[in-house]
Amino acid sequence: xxxxxxxxxxxxxxxxxxxxxxxxxxxxxxxxxxxxxxxxxxxxxxxxxxxxxxxxxxxxxxxxxxxxxxxxxxxxxxxxxxxxxxxxxxxxxxxxxxxxxxxxxxxxxxxxxxxxxxxxxxxxxxxxxxxxxxxxxxxxxxxxx
Numbered sequence: 001x002x003x004x005x006x007x008x009x010x011x012x013x014x015x016x017x018x019x020x021x022x023x024x025x026x027x028x029x030x031x032x033x034x035x036x037x038x039x040x041x042x043x044x045x046x047x048x049x050x051x052x053x054x055x056x057x058x059x060x061x062x063x064x065x066x067x068x069x070x071x072x073x074x075x076x077x078x079x080x081x082x083x084x085x086x087x088x089x090x091x092x093x094x095x096x097x098x099x100x101x102x103x104x105x106x107x108x109x110x111x112x113x114x115x116x117x118x119x120x121x122x123x124x125x126x127x128x129x130x131x132x133x134x135x136x137x138x139x140x141x142x143x144x145x
Contacts, residue, residue: 012045013035013037013038013126014041014042014044014125015041015045016123016125017125017131019042019045019061020045020046021045021046021047022046022048023060023061024046024048024051024057024058024059024060024061025042025048025050025051025061026051026052026053026059026061026062026063026080026083026084027050027063027065028063028064028065028076028080029064029066029067029070029076031065033067033128035093035126035127037126038093038126039063042063050063055083056083057083058084058085058088059084060085060088061084061088062080062081062083062084062088062089062090063093064076064080064090064091064092065093065129066093066103067094067095067100067101068095068101068102068103072111073103073107073108073111074110074114074115077090077092077111077112077117077134078115081116081136084136089135091131091132091133091134092108092131092132093125093126093129093130093132094108094129094130094132095128095129096128096129096130099128108132112132116136116137117134117135117136118134118135118136119132119133119134120135121133
């Protein structure tokens with residue numbers, strides 16, 4: 001049985017991302033501006049360290065930090081799919097409106113569609129970051145998280 005964080009737990013900023021104990025989360029796009037509380041919250045929930053781009057096995061989810069000047073978002077999403085387990089999710093983290101590096105919602109939707117992903121929800125997860133949940137076709141079809 002896996003323990004999932006209580007979405008009402010306001011002390012852990014990652015609680016709303018629905019990660020579960022034992023999941024492997026690959027983090028891409030890490031930089032000095034990423035939210036450390038969110039990263040630590042994910043590790044607390046999963047009980048595992050985040051793995052980076054050098055991880056060469058499948059991950060249950062990908063945490064993709066992406067800013068407007070990080071290059072092509074579609075390419076980043078396609079790259080994120082490379083080691084994602086079937087039914088896995090991508091959480092795309094982008095700077096909130098008004099912050100440096102903000103990406104318009106329409107650009108996210110276009111990039112996700114081109115990469116073969118479906119945008120299922122968007123939430124504020126940190127002071128400067130918004131999260132967009134992107135599902136693969138197999139995730140949508142099975143309802144798997």
